Amino acid sequence: MIVTKAKPFDSILPFAEGRKNIFILGCNVCAAKMKTGGEPEILKLVGQLEEAGHPITGWVLPTAACSIRSFDHLISKNEKIKDADCILVMACGSGTSIVSSLTDIFVTGTNETVSLGGCSGFDLSERLCVFCGECNIGDFSGICPNARCPKAQMNGPCGGSKNGKCEVSRDSECVWYLIEKKMDSIHSIPKLHDIQMPKNHKV
Numbered sequence: 001m002i003v004t005k006a007k008p009f010d011s012i013l014p015f016a017e018g019r020k021n022i023f024i025l026g027c028n029v030c031a032a033k034m035k036t037g038g039e040p041e042i043l044k045l046v047g048q049l050e051e052a053g054h055p056i057t058g059w060v061l062p063t064a065a066c067s068i069r070s071f072d073h074l075i076s077k078n079e080k081i082k083d084a085d086c087i088l089v090m091a092c093g094s095g096t097s098i099v100s101s102l103t104d105i106f107v108t109g110t111n112e113t114v115s116l117g118g119c120s121g122f123d124l125s126e127r128l129c130v131f132c133g134e135c136n137i138g139d140f141s142g143i144c145p146n147a148r149c150p151k152a153q154m155n156g157p158c159g160g161s162k163n164g165k166c167e168v169s170r171d172s173e174c175v176w177y178l179i180e181k182k183m184d185s186i187h188s189i190p191k192l193h194d195i196q197m198p199k200n201h202k203v
């Protein structure tokens with residue numbers, strides 16, 4: 001089970017600013033067990049955001065956020081997601097990454113992903129999130145360079161990225177190519193100019 005803990009509400013609020021249609025997506029497996037993404041936590045976040053003046057377009061609680069394989073699947077659960085300009089994922093970093101990969105809508109997570117908790121039911125997990133416990137995946141609309149770049153480049157690509165491919169393995173896409181494509185599609189390239197500080201690996 002992936003171990004997560006909820007981010008403070010104040011750190012989620014900036015992602016809601018300026019959004020007209022916020023949609024919330026939970027996870028009824030690990031995050032529900034951790035009380036960071038089940039129905040009670042979703043309803044609490046809906047209430048907090050609405051109280052802060054951010055009406056929620058809709059929400060959905062899939063079985064496991066990291067097992068979603070198509071956007072159509074989410075639409076079939078709640079078609080309001082089509083109107084969203086922001087999806088808040090109450091799951092682990094992998095679940096957030098999976099949702100981000102299915103859509104051009106801005107995506108961020110509401111949790112810190114702390115550890116693998118012993119074992120994972122999904123092979124994808126370790127490739128999409130390395131459980132750093134300081135999740136800033138929202139700064140990249142749900143694509144984690146810390147986990148997906150072999151050099152963990154946090155402030156742009158290294159000099160080896162070529163034609164969208166990674167120099168470490170030309171079979172793989174450079175994660176910074178994916179990030180730039182996504183941020184461009186949501187008109188947020190200037191956000192990438194923010195300097196990302198080093199993560200604290202002591203804990």
Ligand code: SF4
Binds near residue numbers: 112114
């Ligand atoms: S920043 Fe990346 S590695 Fe860290 S918790 Fe978020 S998704 Fe996982």
Ligand code: SF4
Binds near residue numbers: 176
């Ligand atoms: S090419 Fe891209 S993914 Fe590969 S090491 Fe360089 S920045 Fe990271």
